[in-house]
Amino acid sequence: MSKYHPLTEQEAISIARNIPGIFSGEGELSCREIGDGNLNLVFHVSQASTGASLIVKQALPYAKVVGESWPLSLDRARIESEALIIEARLAPGLVPKVYHTDHELALTVMEDLSSHVIMRQGLIDGGVYPLFAEHISDFLAKTLFYTSDLGMNQQEKKVLARSFSNPDLCKITEDLIFDHPYTNADTNSFDPHLQEDADRLWSDAELHLEVALLREKFLTHAQALLHGDLHTGSIFITEQSTKVIDPEFAYFGPIGFDIGAVLANLLLHYASQEHWSTDAASRSERRQYLISTIREVWTGFERKFRVLWNEHGTDRIAKTAGYQDHYMNRLLQDTVGFTGAKMARRIVGLAHVADIDRIPDADVRATAQRLALAIGTNLIKQNRQVSSIEELIDIAVTAS
Ligand code: ADP
Ligand code: MG
Ligand code: MG
Ligand code: MG
Structure with missing residues (x-):
C-alpha cells in the first residue's frame, strides 16, 4: 500500500528535522503552510533559535478550482524535483537547492527563498x-x-x-x-x-x-x-x-x-x-x-x-x-x-x-x-x- 497522505504540519517538521546540516539539534522547529492549496501544500519550517529554515512542498492528488475538483497525478512531484535537479546542474544558482525528495509522499524539500x-x-x-x-x-x-x-x-x-x-x-x-x-x-x-x-x-x-x-x-x-x-x-x-x-x-x-x-x-x-x-x-x-x-x-x-x-x-x-x-x-x-x-x-x-x-x-x-x-x-x-x-x-x- 502506498504511504502517501497529505502531511500535517507536525509531520512536515519531522521530515525537516531529518535533513542534515540545516537545523541545530537543540532549538524547537515551527511550521506554517503557505501555499494557496489549489494543487500543492507548501510548508515553511523554521527554527527561531538559529534562524534556519526550509520549504517542504507536497503535491495533492487533485486540483481544486472554484469548488470543483479533478484528479491530478502525484507523479508531477517527481517531475518537479527531477526538473529542479537538472536545472540546477545546467543553470547553477538559478533554482532553489533541493535537499531531499520522496516520490511516494510526492514531496520536495528545498531551500527557503523567503528573502526573495x-x-x-x-x-x-x-x-x-x-x-x-x-x-x-x-x-x-x-x-x-x-x-x-x-x-x-x-x-x-x-x-x-x-x-x-x-x-x-x-x-x-x-x-x-x-x-x-x-x-x-x-x-x-x-x-x-x-x-x-x-x-x-x-x-x-x-x-x-x-x-x-x-x-x-x-x-x-x-x-x-x-x-x-x-x-x-x-x-x-x-x-x-x-x-x-x-x-x-x-x-x-x-x-x-x-x-x-x-x-x-x-x-x-x-x-x-x-x-x-x-x-x-x-x-x-x-x-x-x-x-x-x-x-x-x-x-x-x-x-x-x-x-x-x-x-x-x-x-x-x-x-x-x-x-x-x-x-x-x-x-x-x-x-x-x-x-x-x-x-x-x-x-x-x-x-x-x-x-x-x-x-x-x-x-x-x-x-x-x-x-x-x-x-x-x-x-x-x-x-x-x-x-x-x-x-x-x-x-x-x-x-x-
Ligand atoms: P504551486 O505549484 O502550488 O503554484 P509554488 O511552487 O508556486 O506552488 O509555491 C506556491 C507559493 O509557496 C509560492 O508563491 C511561494 O509563496 C511559496 N514558496 C514555494 N516555494 C518556495 C521556496 N522555495 N521558498 C519560499 N517560499 C516558497
Ligand atoms: Mg506556482
Ligand atoms: Mg499556485
Ligand atoms: Mg505549480
Whole structure:
C-alpha cells in the first residue's frame, strides 16, 4: 500500500528535522503552510533559535478550482524535483537547492527563498530588477540548449523524455491555453464587460487557425525539456538574484513556449500599468523599462543559445550553413505566438493574473484587459511573419 497522505504540519517538521546540516539539534522547529492549496501544500519550517529554515512542498492528488475538483497525478512531484535537479546542474544558482525528495509522499524539500519576492508581486509593487534579463536569458539558454538535440545525445534525450511525459499537466495547458479561451467553455471566466470581446475571440477563424498551429507544436514538438509554467509567479527575485521555482509542468516541448511565458507576463504587466502607474509620465517610463527588459530577454537568449551551439554543439549536420539562422528565426516566431496565447488565456480563460485582476476600477480594468487582449491576439495572428524582436515590441507599443 502506498504511504502517501497529505502531511500535517507536525509531520512536515519531522521530515525537516531529518535533513542534515540545516537545523541545530537543540532549538524547537515551527511550521506554517503557505501555499494557496489549489494543487500543492507548501510548508515553511523554521527554527527561531538559529534562524534556519526550509520549504517542504507536497503535491495533492487533485486540483481544486472554484469548488470543483479533478484528479491530478502525484507523479508531477517527481517531475518537479527531477526538473529542479537538472536545472540546477545546467543553470547553477538559478533554482532553489533541493535537499531531499520522496516520490511516494510526492514531496520536495528545498531551500527557503523567503528573502526573495515573487516577481509578479514585486512588479506590482513597482520593483525594478536590473539583472533579471541577464539571469532569465541564462536560465532559458542553458536549460533549453542542453536538453535539445543540439546540446545533448539524441538517444539519451529520447530516454530522458520518457520520464517527463507528464500527460495530466500537459492536458491542463492544452485545454486552458489552446482550446477553452476560443470557445464558450464552462471553465472560462471573465468580467461581464468583456462579453463582446469574448464573442469576437470565439468567432475569429483567422485567429483559430494560428492557435491550432501553436497547439500542434505544443502537442508534438519535443524540442527541449521545458519548465512549462514560467510565468512571473514562478520566479523569486531580488535586485541581485533570480530563482525559478515550480517546474511541475515540465515536459519535452517547443522552446518558444518557455520564452513566451516570460514575455507574456511582462506584457500583461505592461497592460496593467493603466492602473499601477498613477500618471502618464510614470506610465511611459515604466512601460519603457518593461519593453527594454523584453528586448534584453530575447536578445540575451538568442546570443547565448548561439554561443552554446557554436561552442558546445555536438551535431555535425546542425553546423550546416544557414541552419542556425533558420532555427533561431523559428524560435522567435514560436515565442511570439506562444506569448500571444499566454496573454489571451489570462483575460478570458480560467486562471487570471493579479496584475490585472486586482485593478479596482472596472473601467480602468477593462482598458487594461482589452489592451492585453489586443496585444495577445495580434501576436498570435502575426507570429509566422515576424523576423525580429522589434516587431513584437511594435505590436505592443502600437496597441497602447
Ligand atoms: P504551486 O505549484 O502550488 O503554484 P509554488 O511552487 O508556486 O506552488 O509555491 C506556491 C507559493 O509557496 C509560492 O508563491 C511561494 O509563496 C511559496 N514558496 C514555494 N516555494 C518556495 C521556496 N522555495 N521558498 C519560499 N517560499 C516558497
Ligand atoms: Mg499556485
Ligand atoms: Mg506556482
Ligand atoms: Mg505549480
